[in-house]
Amino acid sequence: MDHAGHTGHAGHTQQMDHTEHAGHAGGGHAGHGADHVGQFRRLFWIMLVLAVPVVAASPMFAMVLGYALPAIPGLGWVSPVLGTVMYVWGGRPFLTGAVSELRARTPGMMLLIGLAISVAFVASWGASLGLLDHQLDFWWELALLIVIMLLGHWIEMRSLAQTTSALDSLAALLPDEAERVEGGDVVTVPPAELRAGDVVVVRPGGRVPADGRITEGSASMDESMITGESRTVRREPGDPVVAGTVATDSGLRVEVTAVGEDTTLAGIQRLVAEAQNSSSRAQRLADTAAGWLFWFALGAAALTAVVWSIVGLPDSAVVRTMTVLVIACPHALGLAIPLVVSIATERAARGGVLVKDRLALETMRTVDTVLFDKTGTLTKGEPVVADVEPAEGYSADDVLSLAASAERDSEHPLARAIVQAAARHSLTTAPAQDFRSSPAVGVRAVVAGRVVEVGGPNLLQERSALALPVTDPWREEGATVLHVLVDGKVAGALRLADEIREESREAVAALHRRGVQVVMITGDAEAVAASVASELGIERYFAGVRPEDKSASVQELQREGRKVAMVGDGVNDAPALAQADVGIAIGAGTDVAIASAGVILASDDPRSVLSVIELSRAGYRKMQQNLWWAAGYNLIAVPLAAGVLAPVGFVMPMSVGALLMSASTVVVALNAQLLRRLDLRPEVSARRG
Missing domain, CATH: 1.20.120 (Four Helix Bundle (Hemerythrin (Met), subunit A))
Structure with a gap:
């Protein structure tokens, strides 16, 4: 199955x-x-x-x-x-x-x-x-x-x-201990002590401690955190498995083939580190303004000293020159940016947006392309029953009720989806006896005296049963198809797919209205990607992308001259999040994704991306206003302090200059406070879009 x-x-x-x-x-x-x-x-x-x-x-x-x-x-x-x-x-x-x-x-x-x-x-x-x-x-x-x-x-x-590191978070994906087979015994050791050639035991639900090859057993592996593939992948003896992935349904014995620096996880760590180190740090606004102001102040001071000395007032020359240099120091400029940033980040946090990197927030206003990871971001990352097709003699409710009765004792994600679907339709499930689960085939149970089986293509093969014709197009679009058999005969089929978030539609539509291109990226097959993209109205997508290639997809968009914001939640997204102009992690995701991003969304509502754009634009406006005010004050006060109006009898007293300076600081502070009025609720941002 x-x-x-x-x-x-x-x-x-x-x-x-x-x-x-x-x-x-x-x-x-x-x-x-x-x-x-x-x-x-x-x-x-x-x-x-x-x-x-x-x-x-x-x-x-x-x-x-x-x-x-x-x-x-x-x-x-x-x-x-x-x-x-x-x-x-x-x-x-x-x-x-x-x-x-x-x-x-x-x-x-x-x-x-x-x-x-x-x-x-x-x-x-x-x-x-x-x-x-x-x-x-x-x-x-x-x-x-x-x-x-x-x-x-x-x-x-x-x-x-900021406190923790992306690379520490990646390491946290590995289990704390591994079970190594030594002769006839199983000994618990730290993963760091494993060597190539060791055989380790992976329990059901446990994480693989190092890259290796299966020697005994088979299991459905959850590789979503590494590959982004939403469906579990069946791995048999001889198949490779990757450190950090989970054996969901049964135990394995794995021979270690790579440890430490040679593992896939370490490769992803290196990609994250490289992208983080190479991401360009935009020159900050206030520093640019201060640079200009420095030369302006120095020039004004020199001119002041020369002019007052020429007119024969050396004492005044010293007083005026010193006054110019002190007044030119940007009290307001020093607060203009930090205050806006502080209020913006605090405002964002209250709206469920955590800003880790100020430059990410500044850059967000220029973003023209948002790249969404599919699994867990645009979709819920968990299967739901999307369709029920009954065979002759059964109703859809009969099929779902029988399947839920048989699957009630199973812990599998698909079993849970079937039981939840029956509950949503208020269907009663009968108690099941003699429950058995067979990996890669399905489940079998006796319900009300009848043998009910639920499974994939292997089950049909074992029972020599034919799939319902309706299931062919389901398979083509990449859905998971399960058949329900009663006493060996097909009673119906279920289509299960990764559920699309309702908010995703609003987010995509609102971004399109703003002229922002939406692109989707996924490790899933072309058919799954095409079906989700068409449902959401996304015209461009990258399908079947391996984790190490995700950052290359971001670079491809950047080479087209686009400013890219990447939104993702898995380990596999970490290098791409670090490579993007702005990395946005869905907060329900992994530590690693969060660590590689500049912005974290506390909720898993993709509409929050719009809130980040709103905040970035509003914050930038405030920064510009404050810089103009702070620098503008200097542009006026410095010439007055230099005595430019001395010929008409006005020389600005030092005390007045100092008071004006304090006043400009107050104006900057009050202007920054206006950011607090911004409403960052996702639904408001989507409507505004």
């Missing part, structure tokens, strides 16, 4: 895991895990506590807010001493990042922040020691700058914190 089964995937949505941390380009902290989130969190709170006395005791801040500092001995040294601690300790991540950007010759956010805090630090000491104009006392500005930038970093890292 060539039963189609699909082992239940435990939903591992809580296992957020780790691709690369796309930090500030060249910022010297790629690959941060949860420990760095903790470090930045602690650093932020410590600096916040230190910033309070630094700001409160700063004469310039007191002047801005209009309060008098009390005449306490030594009060004047509070800001310089604590400010120095803040610069050295709190500013360290930015200074090391700035050095990395300089070495890489890619000026960006880190260099801009490093420059601003260094200028503020030097100028403030100059003012505190009486060497420079008192207006250059920037201790409060330095303190706020470090605190706001640390907050931005902490938010950013928290939204990107």
